Amino acid sequence: MNAWILAAMGFALCLVPCALVALRARxxxxxxxxxxxxxxxxxxxxxxxxxxxxxxxxxDLALSLALLSFGGGLVFARFLERWL
Amino acid sequence: xxxxxxxxxALLGLAVGVALLSSIGVxxxxxxxxxxxxxxxxxxxxxxCVTLAIFIGEKQKQAGGKAALVAFLLYFMNAxxxxxxxxxxxxxxxxxxxxPEPIEVVKESR
Numbered sequence: 001m002n003a004w005i006l007a008a009m010g011f012a013l014c015l016v017p018c019a020l021v022a023l024r025a026r027x028x029x030x031x032x033x034x035x036x037x038x039x040x041x042x043x044x045x046x047x048x049x050x051x052x053x054x055x056x057x058x059x060d061l062a063l064s065l066a067l068l069s070f071g072g073g074l075v076f077a078r079f080l081e082r083w084l
Numbered sequence: 085x086x087x088x089x090x091x092x093x094a095l096l097g098l099a100v101g102v103a104l105l106s107s108i109g110v111x112x113x114x115x116x117x118x119x120x121x122x123x124x125x126x127x128x129x130x131x132x133c134v135t136l137a138i139f140i141g142e143k144q145k146q147a148g149g150k151a152a153l154v155a156f157l158l159y160f161m162n163a164x165x166x167x168x169x170x171x172x173x174x175x176x177x178x179x180x181x182x183x184p185e186p187i188e189v190v191k192e193s194r
Contacts, residue, residue, distance in 0.1 A: 010100030
């Protein structure tokens with residue numbers, strides 16, 4: 001196990017507080033904030049995992065997650081603003 | 085252990101520490117406006133540290149370029165999503181955006 005895998009485990013650990021907020025918060029915007037935080041942390045986790053496994057193709061996963069989480073966050077925010 | 089290895093370990097440790105403290109901050113704060121502030125450190129400082137660590141530790145330029153692109157996306161798109169989320173919360177609370185009248189700032193007397 002190298003430093004990259006340990007860093008990925010650290011970033012994965014960041015999901016626990018985000019999951020607690022997403023599951024327990026009363027306000028739905030709080031849950032959206034937790035989702036955005038989890039997306040940022042997991043993009044970084046995928047980056048260090050790609051480096052840890054020495055597979056350059058895995059960097060595309062982090063790139064895809066960063067792009068899709070941006071679109072998803074915007075859609076959720078717009079949806080919560082208008083209809084929910 | 086070379087200087088590059090030490091630098092990579094230090095950068096990764098800093099990135100993970102910042103992300104962990106920020107996620108605990110998201111858990112500890114009370115409302116969405118306060119919580120939104122804690123998304124920025126992982127998207128900016130942690131992403132920068134991870135990108136620097138990949139540039140130092142990786143010989144291939146392609147990996148460093150993709151990591152820099154991810155950091156760029158996280159940094160700039162996080163600002164847009166944070167603004168959209170704060171605006172959504174404001175509209176849900178107050179009913180419209182922009183605010184119909186100037187928001188009064190009450191100064192506390194000492």
